[in-house]
Amino acid sequence: MKTNKRWYDLLTLSGYQLGLSMASNVISPLLLPALVLLYMPPEKKNTYTALVYVAGLAVAMFIQPVMGMLSDRSTAKLGRRRPFILWGALLNILFLFVIGASLLFQDSPLxxxxxxxxGVTASLVVLLLGIILLQVSSNVSQAGQQGLIPDVIQEHQRGRASGIKSVLEMFPAALVLLISPLLDKKQFWVVIGVLMVFYLVTMLVTVVFTKETPLAEKPPRPTGRPVLRMLLLTIIFVGVTQLALWMVKSSANWLPMETTSLALRVAVVGLVGLIGMAGSIFIGVYFGAQVGIGKEAKHQKSFIWWVVTRLLFLAAIGSTRNFAMFFVKDVLKVPNPATVTTYLTAVIFIFLLITSLLGGYLSDKMGRKKLLTAAGLLAFVGTAVLTFSTTIPMVLLSGVFLGLGTGTFMSANWALGTDLAPSKDAGRYLGISNLAGAGAGIVGSSIGGPLADYFNAIQPGLGYPVIFALYGGLFLLSVLLLPKIVILKHE
Known part of the structure; x- marks a missing residue:
């Protein structure tokens, strides 16, 4: 029977998404870099920030789909999804304490x-442990949250429910403006306390006010093989990226420091870095498709190219955000880098919101690939402006283009994916792209961080323009590969 949920039911259903998004907008781009800067030598801050971030992503890449499968089979009295949200959120709070405890080890005899x-401090080890544990618990709860809309909301209201969820995902970009000054003042425990409150309150809103119907009996679906697939896909992405990083470091060592000009060094090592990032994505997606969809992969070339272009774009935009605060600190030399970085995030959010609202409509009218071409070019212009930025207004201008490009991309790209995925297996196919989204962050950050430190050591501040230029190259590649995608439904 067709029933309608009230607007506040749709809001409370996705309430916990606000807590998850608040944490993701604070921890990776702001809190993590600020803590690494306290614990490690400044000349290695990008490398170790990338190390901690990538370790967490690798865990997330495996945990979330596995937890999703387990929640599918849960027969708990509270429902399939809410127990995962409840326990995941409570563990999030506990593991935020571990992250905060890293501050207590700065003068430790360890x-x-x-x-x-x-070669690292005890504080960094505790921080790494805290981030990994937080990724485990966060993805436990996120797996539950993502299953609520299809479980609880009937099909005719899912569009509205998804729209509210999207707003709650983006809204914290504005709220972070209130938190960033605390990081500039090194009030880390206050920031951690705010995140704990967000986790707790938003979790209670969703768990208390959402009603689920428990499963009567566990579905007879085996979970062993899918879990092994997820583990194998994670190992593939991490292994391929580490091989690419070795290539980049080797290319730097092959060039004699005394006789190689700076321009040649930037050109050679930068090109190897770009090849390493793009190559990691190509190889990772290829093997990921073999693992995820098996023999069908050879008949789904357009879908695989879609995943490649998606990862190229996501690797570029995610990594640009993660290294923005150190760029603002080292190149612009402002006294409040966290606050200025949040201004950039807010500008990106505003223009992302505008284009994401229009993008779905325009992609239906103009075609997916035309809009994706515009998205890649706009984002490329954004990284070009950021590469040459020497003032705060220039940085904010780059955010305008990055926001326009990202919003356009997010709306048109997912629509293209739903066009390409076979209807009867859409969940399985689109799940590969979700899983590989974490792979994009692994690729962009694990290579970009060491590259930034390498060039900063040669000339202070040089590393950021180099890696931003490489991320611009990834945006362009995402456009240049669009002709590989053959669209049957819309174009």
Missing amino acids: NSFFKSSF
Whole structure:
């Protein structure tokens, strides 16, 4: 029977999404870099920020789909999804304490052991542990949250429910403006406390006010093989990226420091870095498709190219955001880098919101690939402006183009994916792209961080323009590969 949920039911259903998005807008681009800067030498801050971030992403890449499968089979009295949200959120709060506890190890006697054995401080080890644990718990709860709309909302209201969810995902970009000054003042525990409150309150809103019907009996679906697939796909992405990083480091070592000009070094090492990033995505997606969809992969070339172009774009925009605060600090030399970085995020959010609202309509009228071409070119212009930015207004101008490009991309690209995925297996196919989204962050950050530190050591501040130029190259590649995609339904 057709029933309608009230607007506040749709709001509380996705309430926990606000807590998840608040944390993601604070931890990766702001809190993590600020803490790494406290714990490690400044000349290595990009490398170790990338290390911690990538370790967390690798865990997320495996945990979320596995937790999604487990929640599908849950027969808990509270429902399939809410127990995962409840326990995941409570563990999030606990593991935020672990991240905060890293501050207490700055003068620990363990520092000498970790420095002599691994070249890192005890605080960084505790931070790494906290981030990994937080990724586990966060993806437990996120797996539950993502299953609520299809479980609880009937098809005729899912568009509205998804729209509210999207607003709650984007809204924290504005709220972070209130938090960033606290990071500039090094009030880390206050920031962590705010995140704990967001996790707790939003979780309670969703768990208390959402009603689920428990499963009567567990579905007879085996989980062993899919779990092994997820593990294998994670290993593929991490392994391929580490191989690419070795190539980049080797190319830098092959060039004699005394006789190689700076321009040639930037050109050669930068080109190898771009090839490494793009190559990691190509190889990762190819093997990921073999693992995820098996023999059907050879008949789904357009879908695979769609995943490649999606990852190229996501790797570029995500990594640009992650290194923005160090760029603002080292190149613009402002006293409040976290706050200025949040201004950039807010500008991106405003223009992303505008184009994402229009993008779906325009992609139906103009065609997916035309809009994706415009998205890639706009984002490329954004990275070009950021590459040459020397003032705050220039940085904010780059955010205008990045926001326009990203909003256009997000609306048109997913529509294209739904066009290409076979209807009867759409969930399985689109799940590959969701899983590989974490792979995009692994590729862009694990190579970009060490590259930034390498060039910063040669000339202070040089590393950021180099990696932003490489991310611009990824945007262009996402456009140049669009002709590989053959669209049957819309064009």
